[in-house]
Amino acid sequence: MYKKLFILLLLAGLAVSAQAQTPDTAGVAKPADTLKVKKEPAKPRLAPSAVRDNFKNQPDTLHSPHKAVIRSLIIPGWGQLYNHKWWKVPIVYGGLGLIGSAIIFNQNYYSQFLTIAQYRRRGEQPSPGDKYYTEYQAFSTASDTFIENAVNSYRRNRDLAILGMLGGWGIQMIDAYIDAKFIHSYSMDDNLSFKVRPGLIGQPMYAGNFNTAFVPAIKVTFAF
Template sequence: MYKFLLITGFVMVFTFVARAQGIDTSAARKADTVKKASNTAPGSFAPPIRKEKAYHPDSLHSPHKAVMHSLMIPGWGQIYNHQWWKVPIIYGGIGLLFSAVIFNQNYYNQFVTLSRYRQRGVAPTPGQPYYNEYILYQQNGVPDQNIYDSVDAYRRNRDLSIMGIAVAWGIQTIDAYIDAKFKHSFTVDNNLSMKVTPGMIGQPLYAQSANSSFIPSVKITFTF
C-alpha cells in the first residue's frame, strides 16, 4: 500500500515538473509585440517612425542623347524623356512661327515688286505679278513711301519670326537636357503627398484689432 502511494506521488510530482518546463509562448508573443512595435518611437503615444525616402535615379538615361535628339528633330528629346505632353506645345509654337514667316514673306514679295514698279516708273501690264494690287494702290493714291515702309516692316517681321523659330528650337533643346539631367541624377517620380494643418498667423500692426492680433490660418505642405 505504501509502495503504491509512493509511486503515485512520484508520478504526480513528475507530471507537475514536466508541465512547468513546457514551452513558454508568452516570450514569443512578447517578441512579436516588440517586432510589430519596432516601427514606433519610444513612448505610448509616439507616432510611427517613417522610413527615409529611397532615391533611384536612372543612371542609364543620357542627357547628351536627349540634346542630340532635340537638335535633330524638335520634340524628339521630350519623347526620349517620356514627356509626350510637351510635343504638341512645341509643334504648336513652332508651327505658328512658321505660319508668320510665310505670311510676312508673301507680303514682302508683293511690296518689293510694287516698290520696283514705283522706282522704275513703269506700270505693269495685265498678267504680270501683282498687277491688280498695283492698280488698286494707284487708284487709292497710296504714296511711294508707304510702299517702301511696308517692304521694311514685312522684312523685319519675317526675320523676327525666323529668329523666334531658332529660339523655340533652342528652348526645347534646353528643356530636354534639364529633364534628362534630373532623370539621370535625381529621382523624378509621382510620390507627392500633401499635409494640411491649422495654425495662427499674426496680423500687421495697422490691421490688428482690439480683440486679437492673430487670425486663424491653414498651412498646406507638399512633400515630393
C-alpha cells in the same frame, strides 16, 4: 638539551607555517571570462554633405542628356519623346507652328510690296497676268513712302519671327536637356551653354536698295 631541541622544533614549525600561508601566485590560473561580448565592426558614418555629393555624382548611364539635345536639334519634339514627355510635343509644334505661320505671312507681304516698290523705281507697270498685278493696281494710289514703309515693316516682322523660331527651337532643346538631366540622372554639369548676343544681318541682294544694308539681329549660340 631538551630545551634546545624544543626551541629548534618550535622555530621549524613557525617557518613551515609561514611558508604555507604565502599564496603561490605563479601557480594560480586566472578564471575564464564566461561572459563573451560580440564586437561588431563600426560602420562608417558619412556627413550629410558627403552623402549628398555621392548621390549627386551618380548619373544614369542608360539615359543620355546629350542624345536628348541632339534629337531635339534634328527634329523638334524628338528629345521630349526620348524623355517620355509625350504631352510636351503638341506644345512644341503648336508654338513653332504659330511662329512659322508668322514668317510665311510677313514674307508674302514683304515680297508683294518689294515688287511694287521695284516697279515704281523703274517707272514700269506689271502687265495683266503678271505676278502681283492685282496688288499693284490696288496700291496704285498709295505714296512711295507708304510702299517703302510697308517693305521695311514686313521685312522687320519676318526677321523677328525667324529669331522667334530659332529661340523656340533652342528652348525645346534646353527643355529636353533639363528633363534628361534631372529626371533620369542625379548630377548637373556645365556642358551646355546658351549665349545670346546682338548682331547685324546683311540684307539680300534684291533688298539692297533701301535705307541700310544691315538689319539688327540676335545671335543665339548653343554649346553642348
